[in-house]
Amino acid sequence: MSVAAGLLLYAAVMSWWGPHVLAKITARGINPLLGVTAWLTAVVGVLGAWAAAMIVLALDAVDALSNSVVGTMCLEILGHFGQIDMARPVAATIAVTLIATSLALSILFGLRTVRTLRALRTTSHEHAMAARVVGRPTPWPDVFVVNADQAAAYCVSGRPRAIVVTSAALASLEDDQLAAVLAHEYAHLTGRHHQLLMLLRAAAAGLPSLPLLAAGPDAVSRLLEMNADDSAARRHGRHPLLCGMAALVGRPTVPAAALGAAHTAVLDRAARLAAPAPAGVRWRDRVTLWTAISLTIAVPVFTSALCHH
Numbered sequence: 001m002s003v004a005a006g007l008l009l010y011a012a013v014m015s016w017w018g019p020h021v022l023a024k025i026t027a028r029g030i031n032p033l034l035g036v037t038a039w040l041t042a043v044v045g046v047l048g049a050w051a052a053a054m055i056v057l058a059l060d061a062v063d064a065l066s067n068s069v070v071g072t073m074c075l076e077i078l079g080h081f082g083q084i085d086m087a088r089p090v091a092a093t094i095a096v097t098l099i100a101t102s103l104a105l106s107i108l109f110g111l112r113t114v115r116t117l118r119a120l121r122t123t124s125h126e127h128a129m130a131a132r133v134v135g136r137p138t139p140w141p142d143v144f145v146v147n148a149d150q151a152a153a154y155c156v157s158g159r160p161r162a163i164v165v166t167s168a169a170l171a172s173l174e175d176d177q178l179a180a181v182l183a184h185e186y187a188h189l190t191g192r193h194h195q196l197l198m199l200l201r202a203a204a205a206g207l208p209s210l211p212l213l214a215a216g217p218d219a220v221s222r223l224l225e226m227n228a229d230d231s232a233a234r235r236h237g238r239h240p241l242l243c244g245m246a247a248l249v250g251r252p253t254v255p256a257a258a259l260g261a262a263h264t265a266v267l268d269r270a271a272r273l274a275a276p277a278p279a280g281v282r283w284r285d286r287v288t289l290w291t292a293i294s295l296t297i298a299v300p301v302f303t304s305a306l307c308h309h
Contacts, residue, residue, distance in 0.1 A: 006303035007053035014046045014296070019215040025292060026219065029268070030277045030285040032226035036196075038289050039220050041296045043203065046212055049300050054102040113206035120198045127258065128158030135164065140182060142189070145170055151248050154260035155185040157194035164258075169248060177244035180236040187231035188259045193224045197259075222265045229269055238273045245270060 022042060026035035135144030143163045151169035156162055163185045165178075173181065188194065200220055204213040232241050249266045277285070 002056070003303075004053045004056040006306070007049045007056070007300060010300045010303055011046050011049040011053065014042055014049075015210045015212045018042050018046070018212050019219075021292070023215065023219060025285075025288050026223060028277070028285070029223055029226040029272055030282055031289060032223040032230065034286060034289045034293075035223045036220055036227070038292050038296070039216055039223070040196075041293050042212060043200070043216055045296050045300060046210070047203070051106075054105070057102070109206040113202045116205035117198055117202035120201060124156050124194060124198075124258075125158040128156045128160065128162040131156065131162040131164045132160070135162075138165075143182060152260065153181050153185065153248060154258040154263065155188050155194075156258045157189065157192075161189055163189070172247050173244055174240070176236060176240040177247065180232045180241040181244040181248070183232035183235050184228045184241065185259070187228035188224070191224070191227070191231075193228070193259060197221055197224070221259075222268075225259070225264045226269055226272060228259075229273060233273060238276075242270055242273055 022039055026032075026038060029035060131144050131146060135146040137143075138145055140163075142161055143165060145165050145167055148166035149168055151166055151172050153163070153165045153169050156164070163182065165182075169181075170178070197217055197220065200213075200217045204217055207213050229241060245266060248260075
């Protein structure tokens with residue numbers, strides 16, 4: 001098996017089988033930040049494996065065409081020493097096809113990703129600016145109150161960023177509940193959760209047929225909400241946060257570019273806050289996630305080394 005074939009096999013298995021495994025081991029969100037790391041490692045690993053496989057295939061095809069000393073020297077400088085024994089017309093056809101396909105896929109993925117990322121950033125920035133114009137400032141940094149009959153609280157990234165709290169939410173939340181909800185939103189902003197989700201959504205738009213990329217944004221969004229819950233609960237306690245979430249849950253969805261305290265997986269998050277996992281379960285979950293992360297990194301490296309020899 002060639003290096004390219006091994007990398008393609010790894011990418012295919014991770015793309016179609018990986019989401020099921022990752023969803024299972026991160027479902028409870030016991031260690032949400034480590035769960036996010038597991039998903040990101042898989043996504044980066046798959047994209048890197050696809051890219052590396054295309055580069056190796058293109059180099060093999062170019063190597064088959066190359067009969068000159070200069071061409072061989074260039075390939076050796078790039079670290080490639082393999083050769084393909086085939087007729088020159090066949091080699092030429094395969095080389096042109098592989099290089100053209102690699103370039104076309106790379107350009108298509110790049111254009112889709114950049115276009116989606118630009119649209120998401122523009123939408124988020126415009127919403128943050130609108131919130132600052134329409135809303136009234138508060139004693140809390142970057143927090144603005146917008147008059148509305150329905151209770152809601154969410155944050156949007158931008159330059160500058162904004163946390164939006166409706167007047168109905170302000171009236172319905174107790175002081176400790178409001179503090180916990182705001183701490184949840186601050187955790188999103190300081191953790192740059194918006195930017196991370198934008199990248200994942202842009203990658204999913206670039207290659208929508210890959211199940212791993214398609215599943216990544218929702219799964220990571222859920223884990224990031226749990227991570228923000230943990231941050232808020234450490235500062236203000238679980239009970240005020242649970243009550244704040246209960247006061248906001250069931251309201252209309254927040255804007256697509258925003259992250260709201262009572263918007264994603266509220267029931268799972270409430271159950272998790274009400275009954276935290278014991279220390280032993282948390283450690284077993286850490287071991288499981290670190291094992292998954294290690295295998296995700298080690299398998300393509302081991303496959304490449306084994307196939308190369």
